[in-house]
Amino acid sequence: MIKVIVSGFNGSMGQKAVAMVNENADFQLVGVFNPIIDSLNPADYDLDQDVKVFNDFSQINIAADIWIDFSIPTAVFENTKFAISKNIRPVIGTSGLSEVQTSELKSLADSEKLGGIIASNFGISAVLMMKFAQTAAKYFDQAEIVETHHEDKLDAPSGTALNTARLIHEAQQKDELENPNESDPLGTRGGDYHGIKIHAIRLPGFIADEEVIFGSDDESLTIKQSTTDRASFMKGVELAVKEVMKRNELVIGLEKII
Numbered sequence: 001m002i003k004v005i006v007s008g009f010n011g012s013m014g015q016k017a018v019a020m021v022n023e024n025a026d027f028q029l030v031g032v033f034n035p036i037i038d039s040l041n042p043a044d045y046d047l048d049q050d051v052k053v054f055n056d057f058s059q060i061n062i063a064a065d066i067w068i069d070f071s072i073p074t075a076v077f078e079n080t081k082f083a084i085s086k087n088i089r090p091v092i093g094t095s096g097l098s099e100v101q102t103s104e105l106k107s108l109a110d111s112e113k114l115g116g117i118i119a120s121n122f123g124i125s126a127v128l129m130m131k132f133a134q135t136a137a138k139y140f141d142q143a144e145i146v147e148t149h150h151e152d153k154l155d156a157p158s159g160t161a162l163n164t165a166r167l168i169h170e171a172q173q174k175d176e177l178e179n180p181n182e183s184d185p186l187g188t189r190g191g192d193y194h195g196i197k198i199h200a201i202r203l204p205g206f207i208a209d210e211e212v213i214f215g216s217d218d219e220s221l222t223i224k225q226s227t228t229d230r231a232s233f234m235k236g237v238e239l240a241v242k243e244v245m246k247r248n249e250l251v252i253g254l255e256k257i258i
């Protein structure tokens with residue numbers, strides 16, 4: 001039985017993770033973490049009576065194999081460091097980690113030979129979109145990314161958009177050219193990652209969509225994925241939990257294991 005702690009358990013994704021763990025015969029939910037909550041009715045959150053509710057790292061003294069984290073960008077680094085320090089394998093979905101923080105976490109886990117994963121997106125459509133974009137990037141001069149999320153999202157650009165831009169840049173091995181004569185007093189051309197423009201839209205009515213648009217002389221290519229239910233992310237989380245139990249290093253990106 002794989003023993004799991006879910007961090008951020010009362011959030012939109014945390015509740016999906018709790019349900020996924022409860023429904024999987026190979027997993028056991030042993031604890032949940034949120035530093036803000038100190039008293040709750042377990043039934044409101046789909047928690048069995050024997051699941052421990054933690055609101056401080058110092059209380060976490062139980063044996064656990066996996067730390068699933070869907071919390072907030074400002075907390076994920078410390079949460080992941082804590083899990084690694086307790087030899088609990090991190091499965092991290094929370095966005096907002098910088099490249100420096102990600103490498104520090106990788107070094108910490110790898111030096112302990114501890115399996116784990118940090119994935120900007122656990123959805124199969126998004127992972128395939130990133131893979132296809134990386135392939136297309138070799139054949140096109142310019143790319144722009146449009147990501148659309150629900151209005152409660154705390155960070156922009158999304159972790160997925162940033163990761164897509166990073167993969168495109170890696171494939172192209174150069175900064176994309178910008179028009180030096182362009183004028184943009186309202187900042188409508190979007191954010192910039194090595195010349196790849198990223199446009200972030202926040203609107204009710206959406207969960208998470210991303211579109212990568214490539215252009216070259218006389219042709220263009222659009223790759224688009226849409227998320228219609230957060231349950232779709234759980235296929236990737238379930239797969240990742242099983243996989244990191246067999247690994248002894250921290251994997252960056254679900255694309256490395258599917």
Ligand SMILES: NC(=O)C1=CN([C@@H]2O[C@H](COP(=O)(O)OP(=O)(O)OC[C@H]3O[C@@H](n4cnc5c(N)ncnc54)[C@H](OP(=O)(O)O)[C@@H]3O)[C@@H](O)[C@H]2O)C=CC1
Pocket residue numbers: 007008009010011012013014033034035036037070071072073075079092093094095096119120121122123233
């Ligand atoms: N990798 C992937 O596939 C996906 C990643 N995400 C990412 O997951 C994260 C969570 O998203 P979502 O569920 O929509 O957000 P929510 O705001 O719904 O949930 C975040 C939860 O984290 C809790 N929280 C606050 N501080 C801490 C802390 N220090 N430690 C643990 N939990 C804490 C919040 O509690 P309270 O409400 O009490 O403040 C809240 O319940 C985001 O970064 C999002 O980008 C989302 C979807 C897919």
Ligand SMILES: O=C(O)C1=N[C@H](C(=O)O)C[C@H](O)C1
Pocket residue numbers: 095120121122149150153157158159160161207208209
């Ligand atoms: O906040 C979200 O909802 C999502 N966050 C992740 C990200 O920042 O890319 C993954 C997905 O886009 C949903």
